[in-house]
Amino acid sequence: MNSIRTRFAPSPTGYLHVGGARTALYSYLFARKNGGDFILRVEDTDEERSTEDSMRMQLADLKWLGYEYQEGVDATTLKDRGPVGPYRQSQRLSIYREHADRLLKEGKAYYCFLTDDEIERQREDAMKAGRPHQVVSPYRDWSLKDAEKKISEGGVKPTVRFRVPDLTREYTFLDLVRGEVKFPSDMVGDFVLLRSGGMPVYNFCCVIDDALMKISHVLRAEEHLSNTLRQLMIYEAFGWATPQFGHLSIILGPDRQKLSKRHGATSVNEYRERGYLPEALSNFIALLGWSSPKAQEILSMKDMIEQFSLDRLHSAAAVFDEAKLKWVNAQHLRALPHDELWRRAEPFLTGAGLKLPDDPDWRDRSLQVFKTSMELLTDAVELYRPLAKIPLTLTDEARETMSWPTSRGVIEEWRAQLKAKSGESYLTESEFSAIQESVKTNRKVKGKELFMPIRVAILGKPHGAELKVLVPLIEMSTLIERADQVLGFV
């Protein structure tokens, strides 16, 4: 077991959020950079909201992103892997119970019989009086014996509360991204460790697991910063050394509110479906709160592992800017070898029902033409659609082009020239150039009045890639059909 051990501990209540992905990425990078272990633990103690489906999806997303972990719940088998499991909190209940008992015995925790209604009333009263609303339990000073007696009488299910030390003092720790952070101990009241149903609560499991799993560095979202006080108290109660904490700033939407559903896509899964590359998403989210020491903007996973360090983590919240994500994606996408790029784009192409040649050379040439206009893998669909054997749909701009006085003649000539060569399956670049030349001289048309109508007869729109590279990618029969179609002969 390595001495540097990080973990990512998602709760399986929905999709993996990009914020979670960033936390996972930093934890992964830090472990990789330092030859440490990266552990995946599932925090599924919220019985209401946790589902196995969510867990499966989140693990799949992590796998897609490529953040491999040495220990944790396996993404495909869903089985534990590693020496300090189980790695699902719902399977560690007896461990938490034992530890709660230990605190109970030592007088550091107590059984509390307060009902929800009573707590609610306390909260309202505190609110009215302008006091911080902390639970004050009348059972705080009961002896363990009395409490156990009450339980054995039946009818009540108590929670186990942590007894916050009476002495008011300051808890301090050195945050990896924020530096020294101080909390007054009276910031919190006695908090629940075990729910009345016996299920432990986040702060409790988190401490026990991080300690037992020998986690050395805990990287987590900023919303946990104030939880750290409670956790520090628990560590102290057990006499355990604390790991190092690093609280990552929040990711915001364009309105500077915490990134959420109403801002659009927030889940990793959605970005995958929209045609983003995992390495590009990782690159982009890494830059939301971290910067390369070489000021590099485009980084591979390997680059990030090499360059990652905690001291370059930024403590201010960052706005998620999809325009930049797109640019990052485009850079990664265009750098991919063509066979790899095709492999990634193909599912989107077939998903759109496009049947394209499986000739590797054709694919290579077509990608050469199209990749400069692709930012997302999904962009391939509209780019390749005209290359498939399907009829054209004309854009408004195309109709306008066709309304030029010379356009019809150009296409008639184009079609005639094509028909003369109808025996061939594809036109070569030089054959196309020759045809275009003769259309030009025969019809005495040049410039955009020449090539725009031809482009419309090929693509259905007057803009796009260069004709001499485009035409050799389209079957002759399709070319002729389209010329017919545009002339209204369909």
Place this chain on the structure above:
RNA sequence: GUCCCCAUCGUCUAGAGGCCUAGGACAACUCCCUUUCACGGAGUAGACCGGGGUUCGAAUCCCCGUGGGGACGCCA
């Protein structure tokens, strides 16, 4: 309300007291390349939240204010 965190171009950021007339990237705009579109290249515009200190000197350190965010649960 109480406590905690944060604050550099529209956005992501560099900046650890003099290297800063504040650098880079995305987006915007202009031009070049191009018989279109995109790619690419060159350039323009654009920021240290406010006020007090400390210091010979502050974007950088301290205090106050303001703004934003987070936490105050038998959620995580």
